[in-house]
Amino acid sequence: MASLTFKNVVKRYQQGKQSLQVIHGVTAEIADGEFIVIVGPSGCGKSTLLRMVAGLEEVSEGHILIGSRVVNDLEPADRDIAMVFQNYALYPHMSVFENMAYGLKIRKLPAQEIRRRVDKAARILELSHLLDRKPRQLSGGQRQRVAMGRAIVREPQVFLFDEPLSNLDAKLRVQTRLEIQKLHRELGITSLFVTHDQVEAMTLAQRMIVMNAGHMEQIGTPDEVYAEPASTFVAGFIGSPPMNLLEGQATAAGRLAVGGLEIDLPSGEGSPVSGAVILGVRPEHLVLGNSGWPLVVEMVEVLGAERLIYGKLGTAMMVVRADDSHQHPRIGETLYMTPQPGKLHWFDINTHKRIP
Template sequence: MSAISFRNVIKRYGKGPKANQVIHGVSAEVEAGEFIVIVGPSGCGKSTLLRMVAGLEEISAGDIAIGDKVVNNVEPAQRDIAMVFQNYALYPHMRVFDNMAYGLRIAGVGKDEIKTRVDKAAKILELGHLLERKPRELSGGQRQRVAMGRAIVRQPQVFLFDEPLSNLDAKLRAQTRLEIQKLHRELGITSLFVTHDQVEAMTLAQRIMVMNGGVMDQFGTPEEVYNRPATTFVASFMGSPPMNLLRHAPGVKPGTVLGIRPEHLVFGNDGWIVQVEQVEMLGAERLIYARIGDEQLVMRVDEGLPVPAIGTPARIAARPEKLHWFDAGSGKRLSDA
C-alpha cells in the first residue's frame, strides 16, 4: 500500500482564455492504508480528481504522487491501482471466476497463482458458491462484490471506487458498505472512494475530502467535518437534515451566519419564538419544521417528547456550546464555537 499526495492539482479543459477550469489547486496528503471518501454534489470535481489519480484524465498543473513516485506522466497500467466502477463492467459471457481472473491472465500470472488469489478474494467477499455463475444470474449486490473481487485479486497499492453503490437499493447499499469496511480492515489498502452521498461518506471514511465547485472545502475526520464544518457549504452538505444556517434570527450580528444542528435545538420557556409548520414522523424521532421571521429551521426530537401542534407558536432555544459562526461573505468558519 502507498500514500497518495495531491500537490496543487489543477484541471482545465481547453486552452487560453476560454479554458474551463474544474479543479482549483487541490492539495492533500493521504496516508498509506487510509480510507478516504471524496464527497460533494454533482459537478464538484470529485470524479475528475479520482480519474486523474487513475491516469484517465490528464493533470493540467500540479502533481499527483503515489508513494514516492510522481505519476503525472505514468500510464494507467503502470500505476499499480485497481478501480471499481458504478456500472460493475463485468463480462456477461464469463463465469464469476473468469471475470475475477481475467486481468491476471492478461498480465501473465500463472494458473495456480490465479486460483489462489481468486479463491482468497471469493472467501473474503463470500462469493465462493457463485464462482461458476454468469453475471446475469447474480443480484446487483453480488455483481458489485464480483467487481470488488476483480480489484482485490490484482493486489494493488491503491483502490479507487467511483460511486460503486449508486445502482443498489437502500438495503443493499447499507449491506455493501459493511462489506467494504470489512474489506478495508482485512486488506488495509489505501483507498479513495467517490460519492455524492454524505451518509456513505460519514459511515465509510477515516477522513473525508469535501469538494465544492472544484475546491476542497475541508479535509478531516467525519467527526471534524460534522462537528466543526469549515464553511457554510460543508455545514449544509454534511448532515441529514443539514445544519440550520440563520442570517436574521435574533442575536445574529450583520455579516455573520449562525449555524446550529437540528439535534442541538430544544423546546423551552425562553429562546426564539417560532411558528411550527410541519412535523415529520421518522420512527424513533421526529423532525419539526418551524419558521422564525423569513427563515425556516428544522429541529430533531426523540419520538417520546411532546411537540406543539402545527400552526401554533413555540419557543426554541439553541444549546450555546453547539453554536457555529461563519462569515456571511466568504462562508468560512469564524470561531471554534
C-alpha cells in the same frame, strides 16, 4: 501499499480559445493504508480528481504521487491501482471466476497464482459458492462484490471506488458499506472512495475531503467535519437535515437580530464579531421547552422514533429534530427552543468561512 499525495493539482479543459478550470489547486496527503472519501454534490469535480489518479484524465498543473513516484505521465496500467466503477462492467459470457481472473490472465500470471488470488478474494467477499455462475444469475449486490473482487486480485497499491453503490437499493447499500469496511480492515490498502451520499461518506471514511465547485472545502475526520465545518457549504452539506444557517446582526449585548426578531444568545456564547454574521445550529442541537426562541410550526415529518419540525423564526426558516417523547405539534402552533451549550457555529457573512 503506498501513500497518495496531491500537490496543487489543477484540471482544466480547453474549449476553443478558452479554457474551463474544473479542479482548483487541490493539495492533500493520504497516508499509507488510509481510507479517504471524496464527497460533494454532482459536478463538484470529485470523479475528475479520482480519474486523474487513475490516469484516465491528464493533470493540467501540479503533481500526483503514489508512494514517492510522480504518476502524472504514467499510463493507467503502470500506476499499480485498481478501480471499481459505478457500472459493474462484468463480461456476461464469463463465469464469476473468469471475470475475476481475466486481468491476471492478461498479465500472464501462472494458473496456480491466479487460483490463489481469486480464491482469497472470493473468501473475503463470500463469493466462493458463486464462482461458477454467470453475472445474469447474480443479484446486484453480488455483481458489485464480483467487481470488487476483480480489483482485489490485482493486489494494487491503491484502490479507487467511483460511486460503486449508486446502482444498489437502500438495503443493499447498507450491506455493501459494511462489506467495504470489512474489506479495508482485512487488506489495509490505501483507498479513495467517491460519493455524493454524505451517509456513505460519514460511515466509511477515516478522513473525508469535501469538494465544492472544484475546490477542496475541508479535509478531516467525519467527526471533525461534522463538529467544526470550515464553511457554510460544508455545514449545509454534511448533516441530515442540514445545519440551520441564519443571517443576522449581532450586538455586543449577546443578542442577534434575525428574521425580524431579536433573540437572546446563550450566556458566554455570543457572536465573536459584531454586525452582520451567519449563525449556524444543527437541528439536533435545539431543545424544545417552555421558553427560548419562538418557532411557528409549518410542517412536521414523522420518522418513527423522531420528528423533524419545520417552521419560522420570524421570517427565517428553521428545522428542529425532536424525539417521539414530544407531543405532535399542530401546524401554526408556536414552540420554544434553546440551543445546547457549545453548539453554536459562526461564519463570516462575506467569505462564508468559519469564524474561529
